Amino acid sequence: RPFGIYLDDYFVKIYSLLTGKDPNDFAFVEGVTPFSTLTEVVISGITYFAVIFGGRLLLTNSPVIKLNLIFQIHNLLLTVISACLLILFIEQLFPIYWRNGLFHSVCSKDAWTQRLELLYYLNYLVKYWELADTIFLVLRKKPLEFLHVYHHSMTMALCFSQLRGRTTV
DSSP: OOOOSHHHHHHHHHHHHHHOGGGGGGOOOOTSSSTOOOHHHHHHHHHHHHHHHHHHHHHTTSOOOOOOHHHHHHHHHHHHHHHHHHHHHHHHHHHHHHHHHHHHHHOOOOOOOOHHHHHHHHHHHHHHHHHHHHHHHHHOOOOOOOOHHHHHHHHHHHHHHHHHOOOEE
8 A cells, every 4th residue: 555545445436436336347348338349449540630730720821729717727637637547557556566566567468457557548548538638739839849749649549559458567
């Protein structure tokens, strides 16, 4: 318990409340779990590129759309969700690291747990939500840096490959 209390207990209650399901029953099943196929990832990536580059083109002669309050709420919620996931990951990964060392934690198939699979999946879904960051840039007529666009499109694909391959990293 790296934080003195077991935060996973709260996670179980919140997850059950929001989904009506027991988080211990979650399994990433290709073709069954939403966004679990390569086709969905590729279509999402193509859609992302079409929306941001098509949006830039369509908004060429229109005024800047700021949406400051919505953007701030988006950033706040994304920060809170990401911080919660980070804490839950640390809580799950630290004991594995402490008992077995870094190599085991990163490279062993035995380090993959059902709870980590659920957290990895939730993190993967957050990557889709993060695509909205680029949409806000397009609406605000900010430049789209290559690194930003590459990062958002590739982290989604990386998280998918991590889930599909059950890699502990």
